Amino acid sequence: MLLSNLPALQVVVPLVSAPICLLLRRPGHAWACALTVSWAVLAMAVLLLRQVALEGTISYPLGAWATPWGIEYRIDMLAALVSLVIAIIGAVVMPYARRSVMQELDDEHIGAFYTCYLLCLTGLLGIVVTGDAFNLFVFLEISSLSSYVLISLGRDRRALTAAFQYLVMGTIGATFILIGVGLMYMMTGTLNMADLAQRLPAVDDTRTVRVAFAFVTVGVSIKLALFPLHIWLPNAYTYAPSVVSIFLAATATKVGVYVLLRLFFTVFGIQFSFDDMHVGDIVVWLAVAAVLTGSLVAIFQDNLKRMLAYSSVAQIGYIVLGIALATGAGVSAGIIYLFNHALIKGALFMALGGIMLRLGSVELRDLHGLLRQMPWTVAAIIAGGLSLIGVPLTAGFISKWYLVVAALEGSYWPLAFIVLASSLLTVIYVWRIVEATCFSAPGDERPGLREAPLSMLLPTWLLIALNLYIGVDAGVLTGLADTAAAALVEEALP
Amino acid sequence: MSTATTLLACIALPLLAPLLITALHRWPNPREAVTLLTATGLLLLVLSLYGTLQGGAMPVVPVAEPIPGLAIAFVLEPLGLLFATLASFLWLVTSVYAIGYMRSHHEKKQTSFYSCFAIALASVMGIAFAANLFTLFIFYEVLTLSTYPLVTHAGTRAARDGGRVYLAYLLGSSVVLLLLALVWTWSLTGTLDFREGGILAGTVSPVMAGVLLMLYIFGIGKAAVMPMHLWLPAAMVAPTPVSALLHAVAVVKAGVFTVLKVVVYIFGLDFLADIPATQWLMYIAGATILLASLVALRQDNLKLRLAWSTVSQLSYIVLCALLVTPAGIVAGSTHMVMHGFAKITLFFCAGAILVVTHKTRVSELDGIGRRMPWTMTAFTIAAVSMIGIPPTAGFISKWYILLGTLESQQLVALGIIIASTLLNAAYFMPIVYAAFFREPATAADHVPARKGAEAPLAVLLAITVTAGGTLALFFFPDKVLELAMMTAGAGR
Numbered sequence: 001m002l003l004s005n006l007p008a009l010q011v012v013v014p015l016v017s018a019p020i021c022l023l024l025r026r027p028g029h030a031w032a033c034a035l036t037v038s039w040a041v042l043a044m045a046v047l048l049l050r051q052v053a054l055e056g057t058i059s060y061p062l063g064a065w066a067t068p069w070g071i072e073y074r075i076d077m078l079a080a081l082v083s084l085v086i087a088i089i090g091a092v093v094m095p096y097a098r099r100s101v102m103q104e105l106d107d108e109h110i111g112a113f114y115t116c117y118l119l120c121l122t123g124l125l126g127i128v129v130t131g132d133a134f135n136l137f138v139f140l141e142i143s144s145l146s147s148y149v150l151i152s153l154g155r156d157r158r159a160l161t162a163a164f165q166y167l168v169m170g171t172i173g174a175t176f177i178l179i180g181v182g183l184m185y186m187m188t189g190t191l192n193m194a195d196l197a198q199r200l201p202a203v204d205d206t207r208t209v210r211v212a213f214a215f216v217t218v219g220v221s222i223k224l225a226l227f228p229l230h231i232w233l234p235n236a237y238t239y240a241p242s243v244v245s246i247f248l249a250a251t252a253t254k255v256g257v258y259v260l261l262r263l264f265f266t267v268f269g270i271q272f273s274f275d276d277m278h279v280g281d282i283v284v285w286l287a288v289a290a291v292l293t294g295s296l297v298a299i300f301q302d303n304l305k306r307m308l309a310y311s312s313v314a315q316i317g318y319i320v321l322g323i324a325l326a327t328g329a330g331v332s333a334g335i336i337y338l339f340n341h342a343l344i345k346g347a348l349f350m351a352l353g354g355i356m357l358r359l360g361s362v363e364l365r366d367l368h369g370l371l372r373q374m375p376w377t378v379a380a381i382i383a384g385g386l387s388l389i390g391v392p393l394t395a396g397f398i399s400k401w402y403l404v405v406a407a408l409e410g411s412y413w414p415l416a417f418i419v420l421a422s423s424l425l426t427v428i429y430v431w432r433i434v435e436a437t438c439f440s441a442p443g444d445e446r447p448g449l450r451e452a453p454l455s456m457l458l459p460t461w462l463l464i465a466l467n468l469y470i471g472v473d474a475g476v477l478t479g480l481a482d483t484a485a486a487a488l489v490e491e492a493l494p
Numbered sequence: 495m496s497t498a499t500t501l502l503a504c505i506a507l508p509l510l511a512p513l514l515i516t517a518l519h520r521w522p523n524p525r526e527a528v529t530l531l532t533a534t535g536l537l538l539l540v541l542s543l544y545g546t547l548q549g550g551a552m553p554v555v556p557v558a559e560p561i562p563g564l565a566i567a568f569v570l571e572p573l574g575l576l577f578a579t580l581a582s583f584l585w586l587v588t589s590v591y592a593i594g595y596m597r598s599h600h601e602k603k604q605t606s607f608y609s610c611f612a613i614a615l616a617s618v619m620g621i622a623f624a625a626n627l628f629t630l631f632i633f634y635e636v637l638t639l640s641t642y643p644l645v646t647h648a649g650t651r652a653a654r655d656g657g658r659v660y661l662a663y664l665l666g667s668s669v670v671l672l673l674l675a676l677v678w679t680w681s682l683t684g685t686l687d688f689r690e691g692g693i694l695a696g697t698v699s700p701v702m703a704g705v706l707l708m709l710y711i712f713g714i715g716k717a718a719v720m721p722m723h724l725w726l727p728a729a730m731v732a733p734t735p736v737s738a739l740l741h742a743v744a745v746v747k748a749g750v751f752t753v754l755k756v757v758v759y760i761f762g763l764d765f766l767a768d769i770p771a772t773q774w775l776m777y778i779a780g781a782t783i784l785l786a787s788l789v790a791l792r793q794d795n796l797k798l799r800l801a802w803s804t805v806s807q808l809s810y811i812v813l814c815a816l817l818v819t820p821a822g823i824v825a826g827s828t829h830m831v832m833h834g835f836a837k838i839t840l841f842f843c844a845g846a847i848l849v850v851t852h853k854t855r856v857s858e859l860d861g862i863g864r865r866m867p868w869t870m871t872a873f874t875i876a877a878v879s880m881i882g883i884p885p886t887a888g889f890i891s892k893w894y895i896l897l898g899t900l901e902s903q904q905l906v907a908l909g910i911i912i913a914s915t916l917l918n919a920a921y922f923m924p925i926v927y928a929a930f931f932r933e934p935a936t937a938a939d940h941v942p943a944r945k946g947a948e949a950p951l952a953v954l955l956a957i958t959v960t961a962g963g964t965l966a967l968f969f970f971p972d973k974v975l976e977l978a979m980m981t982a983g984a985g986r
Binding site: 386389390391392393397398400401402404405408409416417420421423424427431435439471472473474475478479 | 559649
């Protein structure tokens with residue numbers, strides 16, 4: 001009974017618990033509630049993935065309304081994988097959150113914080129499990145609205161402007177998506193994605209469908225911060241509370257990528273998206289531009305959160321690059337990259353959160369000689385940085401390897417070269433951190449500066465360990481990603 | 495112990511040593527004992543492998559499979575065994591030397607120094623016994639990263655800048671060019687295993703294979719073929735034991751070792767002979783030999799002169815490999831060992847001079863032979879070996895190099911080798927002459943050798959062993975040649 005309702009529970013549990021957090025009032029209780037829910041979500045995500053791996057795609061009609069009319073939750077391998085990413089990050093970040101949130105937020109906001117966090121989790125999971133285009137929009141709004149609030153909770157006053165900037169951009173994006181979905185509904189009379197996929201080919205040479213495609217593509221590109229629609233991202237990540245930066249950096253843009261995959265491959269189909277609309281040819285250059293400009297700008301950042309934010313812009317470029325190849329290998333590389341990048345960025349932002357807690361700053365010049373006082377945190381940053389670069393035996397290497405293989409398989413030589421050469425830009429900004437923390441002498445005395453608390457170090461190192469594990473044994477992940485990619489690419493073919 | 499266990503132990507032993515070294519960081523003597531014991535143990539392990547090496551393919555020992563189809567795996571193979579013996583033997587000697595050097599130089603952070611050294615050696619073992627190019631690449635990168643803290647050991651601005659150049663060249667070349675070559679090879683052949691006769695034949699046109707070969711030769715930045723050579727002089731900011739073992743033997747030899755492996759086991763000699771680009775790349779290696787020698791001639795800093803000489807000597811081996819004849823492979827493999835012994839001796843001597851007299855320049859060495867006769871005698875033996883005059887090891891390898899060029903009718907290469915021999919003499923002999931036959935510039939250097947004037951005992955001991963080795967390899971080169979010939983046989 002419980003097992004068969006997992007797809008719904010995955011969304012309903014965090015949704016129902018969110019207001020409970022608000023009612024609990026006491027910060028500790030709200031945290032405990034959010035922690036329990038996050039772990040329950042992880043358990044459900046693992047069970048779902050197992051079920052999908054064993055039995056194939058799950059279709060769950062919500063409220064038992066038959067599918068094209070009622071809302072369908074549809075979980076295929078891709079959805080299961082992405083919800084696993086979200087659940088892992090949520091489950092790891094919650095034990096970490098208690099100390100960080102206590103220090104960075106006022107007591108009266110903490111209940112609201114966990115409420116918004118759970119709502120955001122609900123929204124992200126909902127986007128992934130739903131098989132209904134309009135429902136997807138609703139969940140997108142739930143996650144976006146709650147993340148605007150989360151970002152604005154940052155202590156820094158600039159957090160408000162950052163949140164507002166994100167709100168404006170995000171709303172434009174959401175509106176575009178809604179317009180696109182509306183146009184599709186107008187042409188087909190359905191909102192169910194599988195149903196849309198069947199009905200769209202009949203009308204896909206109409207201007208309306210093409211405009212719908214353009215609207216949703218641009219709308220989703222804003223959400224996933226694809227260059228040049230990324231301008232909301234650096235400020236949002238920089239000024240948000242540490243926990244929010246971790247959670248959003250590791251999950252929000254990834255879910256955006258998921259929506260992109262869904263639209264290109266499942267709803268519109270590979271034929272229409274890539275052959276008729278040539279979206280690949282456009283997006284691939286945007287991705288390259290994202291990789292290069294994101295990395296270049298990251299090199300010149302002195303605020304580490306900002307540096308990592310620009311690095312995220314670049315990394316999203318890599319992911320989209322894989323998708324834009326529109327081959328099984330390319331999409332699979334994109335999915336692997338998505339998964340690994342969530343782990344890497346999560347770990348890196350977590351380490352920064354520890355520094356923020358102890359030092360109150362993540363400006364590069366304040367971090368000089370930090371290796372002495374916070375060796376484990378700095379070691380985590382270095383390990384995560386190596387993974388970001390793509391050094392062998394880390395998850396980052398696996399994702400780069402698959403991306404380059406995919407590029408070469410399609411004989412896209414320049415792309416393979418750009419992917420590899422741009423990792424040198426990553427080396428430069430990662431090495432700025434290494435040199436500052438390990439070689440430079442501290443500018444002023446920092447008496448009493450201690451290592452980050454265990455409750456924050458352990459989750460950080462857990463993600464680092466996952467990174468290293470995938471670097472040594474990626475067979476399971478790549479197998480799942482291949483299955484997911486094959487399903488996407490093939491189901492689109494006649 | 496079975497061969498498989500021994501192979502794994504060769505990598506695990508130096509990899510685990512840092513744990514103990516770090517645990518003992520308060521007690522310098524037991525800490526150094528760990529290094530010495532590990533080095534001895536490693537040497538014994540490597541030597542014990544000689545009994546089990548037979549002709550033909552050896553069983554592969556898989557450890558993990560990061561990417562389906564691409565395993566981290568090890569195998570016993572003649573060239574790898576040769577390289578592993580060279581590195582593990584010289585590690586033991588260098589450890590003795592390093593203890594004397596680091597203590598009399600009062601270096602800081604010695605715990606991390608010995609730890610990184612051990613990790614670097616573990617990655618050298620990984621490179622030597624790699625069963626496929628993928629494994630080799632992984633340890634190649636680990637070697638770069640584990641030696642970075644050693645290069646920047648001094649912690650000064652100069653060290654940091656040197657470290658930047660070091661990383662930029664080594665990571666840059668390997669990530670952009672070598673990794674691209676790896677992925678390309680993988681997508682062409684579906685394997686990266688080292689196989690006798692190569693894996694690429696018949697999968698790619700000769701012209702594209704030439705591009706691929708170029709990616710390999712320049713991507714293996716550790717082989718320091720121009721223009722990928724600038725990291726080597728930059729690495730000279732490191733303490734002398736690091737320059738001696740890593741930047742005259744372990745790291746640079748890992749580079750040429752990789753080149754030899756790629757030539758023999760990835761391309762295969764027969765296939766390589768059909769590629770027109772091979773010839774051109776050989777000329778680039780030849781140009782590196784001459785240009786680096788000319789630059790060495792102009793260096794006043796002794797360590798820099800040695801570094802440029804290393805750049806030149808490494809390209810000997812690359813040139814030999816690109817002759818694509820069995821004789822060339824024999825010559826290259828032999829030179830890897832012979833040059834290793836001579837060059838490490840020279841660096842040891844440079845370090846001894848630095849410790850005793852605090853001199854770093856060639857122009858300050860007038861009459862130093864009277865004060866440090868033992869050191870400078872060893873220096874002379876090594877210098878003679880670098881030129882290739884009997885009775886030193888260098889003669890043996892130069893003999894085979896000349897033989898190789900003649901056999902393959904590469905007269906240009908022959909001319910380059912001969913010209914370079916003269917240049918070697920031109921930049922080493924003046925040092926020897928000045929040390930023994932010139933009057934010392936200052937009164938302090940006038941004192942004849944007496945107690946305290948020579949280098950510390952540990953340093954002298956190490957110098958004696960490597961200089962002795964340089965002589966001994968002239969008289970007993972059989973084992974080296976045997977392994978080299980087995981390697982050459984595998985290329986067909």
